[in-house]
Amino acid sequence: MCSVQTVTTRNANIILFLIIILLFSFVSMIAANSAxxxxxxxxxxxxxxxIDVGGLSIVEAEQEIAAVFKERTSEATIALMYNNKQWRITAQDIELSINAGELARQAYAVGRTGNIIERLKERYLAVNQGYSLLLTVHYNYDKLGSELRNIAKQIERQPENAKLKPSRTLAHIGIFPEVVGRKVDLDKTIAAVTAKLNTHLTFRVNVVVEELMPAVVSNDLVHIDGLIASYTTHFDPWDQNRTQNVLLAAKSVNDILVRAGEVFSFNDIVGLRLDKFGYKEAPVYLNGVLVPDWGGGVCQVSSTLYNAVLLADLAIEERTAHFRPPGYVPLGQDATVADNQLDFRFKNTSLHNIYITGEVFGNQLVINIFGKQLENPPHISVIATDKRILEPNTLIKQDPNLELGKEVTDVEGQKGFLVSTHRIKKVDGKIVAREFLAADEFEPVDKIVRVGTKIPPNEQKK
Structure with missing residues (x-):
């Protein structure tokens, strides 16, 4: 019984002691709050x-904040880092500033705003742990952006494809490695800078740079070890407009990788043949009539490529013959193209990537196709069969305005042709495949002659 009374008395003493402590703490809090x-x-x-502003008036705090900020910004710099390179932006460069008066007023408001609980909490934190406000800074956003753009110009570069480097004799193949492009992410870099400006005036930030991989890398070319097909056509270099068009189109198909299974589109690669892209007016056949048009001569590039593709034993997906047979390739071996209308397309049906080069040497256009050489490659040839000549008709038109019996030829007739083409594949001199390519008909152009029916006045009197 005595033991129970002792425990009860002890608990009562503990509770009394805690109450006394709480009373003293409360009295102390009231006294501190009163102070x-x-x-x-x-x-x-x-x-x-x-910057410690405790115990200062608003005016004194404003002066202190302004003085310290001025001292620090006199030597403050933002260091932008990338690949061991460094660029510096000063506080003056971006017009870095603060509103010292507003910051002083915010400091004075600590413990004086909000409900009683919030005020007591802020006062308690200030005395026991310290209460820090952000040193909110202001800067010229446009000038910061301008500084970063100037830095970006020194960092950024366009990606460049890896390229084949054939020797002059084409016997050896080297590789120019790709160049990885760089693009500065201005938004992320600015965000990284501004995130530190409220806590530091001198600091380092890494420029946020995105790497841009080119479409073709060295690994895409490693299996290409030699020339698998080549075709050459000739043109008149004195026809300047046409030559310009041939040069532009040849440049477009130069250094082109076609991956295994991929379909190549001439129009997609070369683009529109327009004046703004440097193309000139040169003669082309339009509805059977030779007229000047933008990009005349480009079809020689597509036709040269067509023949190289045939010799490389690749699959033809789309090909259209000209209205009239051109003179730079054999009959039936041309491939015409037209913006948004006619395309030349083929598929790389080999097991490895191929690489196309298109170059002009004097009056020669040369298309080469490089790929993985076979141990015993087939011999490919293109032959024309069932070749027929279509004779033109002569159309006589009476002209009452032309003297009787006089003849004038308005249109010189041109012969037409029918031709079928095949691709022949031989291995060890024996035909192993014969592929029908196309049956082309080039219609003849009729000769048109005007014959005069006008009777002279003296003959009419008789």
Whole structure:
């Protein structure tokens, strides 16, 4: 019984002791709070950033903040880093500033705003742990952006494809490695800078750079070890407009990788043949009539490529003959193209990537196709069969305005042709495949002659 009374008495003493402690703490809090209430200074323990303004009036705090900020910004720099390179931006470059008066007023408001619980909490933190406000800075966003764009110009570069490097004799193949492009992410870099400006005036930030991989890398070319097909056509270099068009189109199909199973589109690669892209007017057949048009001569490039593709034993997906047979390739071996209308397309049906080059040497256009050489490659040839000549008709038109019996030829007739083409594949001199390519008909152009029916006046009197 005595033991129970002893435990009860002990618990009562503990509770009494805790009550006394709470009373003293409450009295101390009331006393401290009363001390806060009677001062017109910023409460002790309050700072702006790391600038201590506790015990200062608003005016004194404003002066202190402004003085410290001025001293620090005189040598403050933002260091932008990339690949061991460094660029510096000063506070003056971006017009870095603060509103010292507003910051001082915010410091004075600590422990004086909000409900009683919020005020007591802020005062307690200020005295016991310290209460720090952000050193909010202002800067010229446009000037910061301008500084970063200038830095970006020194970092950025366009990606460049890996390229084949054939020797002059084409016996050896080297590779120019790719160049990885770089693009600065201005938004992310600015965000990284501004995130530190409120806590530091001198600091380092890494420029955020995105790497841009080119479409063709060295690994795409490693299996290409030699020339698998080549075709050459000739043109008149004195026809300047046509030559310009041939040069532009040849440049477009130069250094082109076609992956295994991929379909090549001439129109997609070369693009529109327009004046703004440098193309000139040169003669082309339009509805059977030779007229000047933009890009005349480009069809010689597509036709030269067509023949190289045939010799490389690749699959033809789309090919259209000209209205009239051109003179730079054998009959039936041409491939015409037209913007948004006629395309030349083929598929790389080999097991490896191929690489196309298109170059002009004097009056020669040369298309080469490089790929993986076979141990015993087939011999490919293109032959024309069932070749027929279609004779033109002569159309006589009477002309009452032309003297009787006089003849004038308005259109010189041209012969037409019918021709079928095949691709022949031989291995060890024996035909192993014969592929029908096309049956082309080039219609003849009729000869048109005007015959005069006008009777002279003296003959009419008789």
């Amino acid at each position: 806060f209430m009677v001062t017109n200074k910023i409460y002790q323990g309050v700072s702006v950033g790391d």
